[in-house]
Amino acid sequence: MLTRIEFEALKKMKIMFGSVNFGFINTIKLAEMLATSQQSASRILISLSNEGYITRKTESRKQRIVITEKGIEILRQELNELTSALNPVENIDVQGQVQSGLGEGRYYVSRKYYIVQFQEKLHFLPYLGTLNLRISDSDAEKIALLNNRSGIEIHGFKTEDRTFGGAKAFRCKVNNVDCAVLMPERSVHRDVLELISPYYLREKLSLKDGDEVKVQIYLKERN
């Protein structure tokens, strides 16, 4: 992983070079820009080059630096993260395809300790089963946003036999019906959303496997 000063160097060079992604610099000048030593500037250019963020060609008095695609990409990624941090979205819309679960959802959702929490925190008593929606690849990164969000906390618990893990929930609507997305606490990358609702959604919305539905997920606990 890039250290802070390496990232700074990459950013400052990109700013300096402008829209053409190359330019000339020497270690003394870079050291000045970063308020560090010439030796460190040298090391930074070597690291950035080794890691493939820049390529360079040493000349007599300065070096020609090209910022690679990978270098631009990491800057852009940081920009995106900061944008989502400072201009937070309130809800996300995804498209999902109804699919059959393995009956596991029904088992978990039926545990008393969970049910009490659903009632308390989601303000409804759920139908004892889940609706599973497969999310398209194009919407997968929207779902990934949920990994960084805390959501409504559902605590785990232990019985004599086994441990039931914690989860987090987000309020959502499917075809205008109130429900909630349930995700395991430890975020695993998944392309399936599990929904709970006061209603048996398959019946209420006349859904069968393969049907497409629109889901609007609310990131805030209440509006």
Place this chain on the structure above:
Amino acid sequence: MLTRIEFEALKKMKIMFGSVNFGFINTIKLAEMLATSQQSASRILISLSNEGYITRKTESRKQRIVITEKGIEILRQELNELTSALNPVENIDVQGQVQSGLGEGRYYVSRKYYIVQFQEKLHFLPYLGTLNLRISDSDAEKIALLNNRSGIEIHGFKTEDRTFGGAKAFRCKVNNVDCAVLMPERSVHRDVLELISPYYLREKLSLKDGDEVKVQIYLKERN
């Protein structure tokens, strides 16, 4: 200065909390989010708090974290830098007020070694004097952008008596007349722009001290 991981922690918490700038977290969860140890997460929260980026209140199982104005500010600052890095501006517009120089500009601009370079690199033979423009406070940060830009390099030189420092130039227009901004190589914060031009600008544009002019500065060497 914030270390990379401290900055990451601040950003991740901001993303997690959304538009309300507070939320709950514990050191174990934060450690997970940052792929580091619980001890480091603890230290990070202590540092961020000591430096005034967050305030916190420890509860039984988690802490209530509030991201302060200073914390938001440093995130926003980074966002701005990255935006300008990845969406580079081609030119900047500032307003300046004509003022009298000390005659120094005339002395420097008249040095042969400089004149040859102006001719070669700016493609004009300058009038032997500079037009000094005082930049308003509100435009000062636009000018600060130039510090990070390389511009057109004007080399320094030595005579028997003394050393003449290097400079950088940016093409610009004042009231539609071609000219160039000249800045010392070592960027010093200044609120005065020195312009050179093929013409005696005061005469050509009928300017007197105190007159306001608009300057458009081009950041790229040519369009």
Place this chain on the structure above:
DNA sequence: ATTACTATACCTCGAGTAA
């Protein structure tokens, strides 16, 4: 349970310097 101190291992920085 979670937090954070201590101690040690590890890493990063820059002065000196060779090429």
Place this chain on the structure above:
DNA sequence: TTTACTCGAGGTATAGTAA
């Protein structure tokens, strides 16, 4: 000139652990 190596000083991270 500028670049980058070595090495010692200082700073940072984590395991162990007390509160």
